Amino acid sequence: SQKIEQNSEALNIQEGKTATLTCNYTNYSPAYLQWYRQDPGRGPVFLLLIRENEKEKRKERLKVTFDTTLKQSLFHITASQPADSATYLCAFSGGWGKLQFGAGTQVVVTP
Amino acid sequence: GAGVSQSPRYKVAKRGQDVALRCDPISGHVSLFWYQQALGQGPEFLTYFQNEAQLDKSGLPSDRFFAERPEGSVSTLKIQRTQQEDSAVYLCASSLAGSNQPQHFGDGTRLSIL
Numbered sequence: 001s002q003k004i005e006q007n008s009e010a011l012n013i014q015e016g017k018t019a020t021l022t023c024n025y026t027n028y029s030p031a032y033l034q035w036y037r038q039d040p041g042r043g044p045v046f047l048l049l050i051r052e053n054e055k056e057k058r059k060e061r062l063k064v065t066f067d068t069t070l071k072q073s074l075f076h077i078t079a080s081q082p083a084d085s086a087t088y089l090c091a092f093s094g095g096w097g098k099l100q101f102g103a104g105t106q107v108v109v110t111p
Numbered sequence: 112g113a114g115v116s117q118s119p120r121y122k123v124a125k126r127g128q129d130v131a132l133r134c135d136p137i138s139g140h141v142s143l144f145w146y147q148q149a150l151g152q153g154p155e156f157l158t159y160f161q162n163e164a165q166l167d168k169s170g171l172p173s174d175r176f177f178a179e180r181p182e183g184s185v186s187t188l189k190i191q192r193t194q195q196e197d198s199a200v201y202l203c204a205s206s207l208a209g210s211n212q213p214q215h216f217g218d219g220t221r222l223s224i225l
Binding site: 004032034043044045046049091095098103 | 115142144146151152153154155156159161166167202204206208209210211212213214215216217218219
């Protein structure tokens with residue numbers, strides 16, 4: 001079965017730097033890969049979607065890459081701010097659109 | 112409202128009691144999903160509705176879990192004879208149809224079984 005792995009250790013980063021998160025998977029490449037942000041006590045919030053045949057997607061200070069050879073997606077937050085502190089989840093879109101999530105990586109941005 | 116609404120936000124029940132969790136999706140969203148999230152983990156898929164039809168219930172942990180969406184709008188997740196291992200956050204999400212659609216999540220119901 002598909003396994004999705006994200007860094008389990010929290011990523012501590014200084015304000016203004018670029019945060020880079022990884023999402024690795026074991027088997028087939030999904031047609032779509034999505035990234036969500038989750039704050040404590042809240043539901044996940046959609047950030048970006050990247051298709052299997054896309055190499056890169058950007059939205060404001062966010063960038064996602066998708067390498068089907070390495071079976072990896074990278075998520076970058078440039079010029080990070082304390083308000084970016086949250087847990088970031090990658091997810092595969094499966095049949096019907098149901099999502100299979102990784103465990104998430106916590107990002108802590110310090111001033 | 113503008114987003115997905117879930118109620119109650121918190122539910123405490125004694126082991127063996129039945130509970131019902133409600134989800135009000137975004138109006139016009141065909142797809143509705145339920146997920147279960149344990150502490151420190153990502154959400155795990157439970158079940159999926161397309162309008163009123165439950166097309167996938169492969170993630171439901173046992174036959175004590177039951178979900179419905181009778182009119183293709185509001186959905187209820189029911190857990191019968193609750194067990195301590197049912198303690199988790201239950202998230203509801205809705206979206207337009209299609210596997211390339213982003214999902215809009217509610218803030219969940221935190222269920223604690225004593």
